[in-house]
Amino acid sequence: MTAELIAEWRDELAELTGSLGHLFNRPEPRVVFAQFIEGLLAELPRKNGWTLAERAGHATADRMQWLLNGSVWDADLLRDAVRDYVVEHLGEAEASLVIDDTQAQKKGTRSVGVSFQHCGLTGDVRNCQTMVMLTYATPTGHAFIDRRLYLPEEWTSDRERCRTAGIPDEVSFATKPELAIAMLKDALAAEVAFSWVLADAGYGRDPQLRVFCHDRALPYVFGVPADLPLDGPPGKLRHPAVKRADDLLHYARVRDQWERRPCGFGAKGERLYDWTAFAVEVKEEEPAEGFSRWLLLRRSLHPNRRGKDGELHREVAYFLIHAPADTTISDIIARAGGRWQIEEDNEINKQLVGLARYQVRKWTPWHRHVTSCMLATAFLAAQRAAFPEAEADPDHDGTPGKVPVTAESEATG
Incomplete structure (x- = not known):
């Protein structure tokens, strides 16, 4: 084909x-x-x-x-051209920027940035390189528009090793969320059209990334860990027992106002979950003016996680929302499902164009190879979007209607 x-x-x-x-x-x-x-x-x-x-x-x-x-x-000039090409063919004001990282497993110690670190593909520690990626996602299509190579501290603290791998002297240690912030800054500077930022809990747990979005009034849906510190729901609904995200699970069970909705489509059809939302305040963080924050709880339909009691329970995931106060729950759920588009981009780039199958070891060749792969799959995304059947179907994005966030949905029981 x-x-x-x-x-x-x-x-x-x-x-x-x-x-x-x-x-x-x-x-x-x-x-x-x-x-x-x-x-x-x-x-x-x-x-x-x-x-x-x-x-x-x-x-x-x-x-x-x-x-x-x-x-x-210059691979960065090519990166800019890829970004412009993707926005030209897929761009729309309601687009999302999606952050995630992916790994390339390697042998030896000479490949730039390689170290024993967590590998998302296998779920354990492997000798690999980690690249932080940024996807531009719309109902029409999605593709990478930026990339950063993560350098562990064992690399950046050894300048001779860095020079041998061709890493510029000005490149210092940066966490993965800091690399994500750098990519968001570049997208804003380039005036990329988008409305939301999406990321999983590996990034959503980082207060620096959240504050970056607050300061620039950027709406986001970030996965967060169960122990995210909260000040509880705001105003008269504040409850002293709510100190972290999973404390709200008790109130969700008492309230029992879960709504079953899809958050997009997967290989087996609609991805259905039960959802509920609470207005919350986060410790020592203020939302942008005119914005509110919610904690969205997503519960699997069937027991699939064994708890400390040895029994199977339905898995619950937590999402922190920062968005204008009139944002609907339907839109938020659709955005929460949109994060999977970057996982599709990771898979497409690895399986189709060899994103992780390169034979280069140094800094500059790595950026050239990865950015060339981004160009190849951006071309495919643009061509796919041009097909008549690829036009957006309003019922296909997992948004079954526009239901406002109400006082009832904000209550804690």
């Missing part, structure tokens, strides 16, 4: 890669770059220098490897 699509889209792809010729100061890398992107989109068993070179008709992998390792061009 991919080969057929590439044949149909050859002219569009050639136009896209041709428009990026200004990134290179010589004609040879322009040609090889176009061949590289075509190869990433082709049906090849593995996407490496040798297979890409063979497809392009090269006798050796030298030119493909030189494109990443030795030629003169």
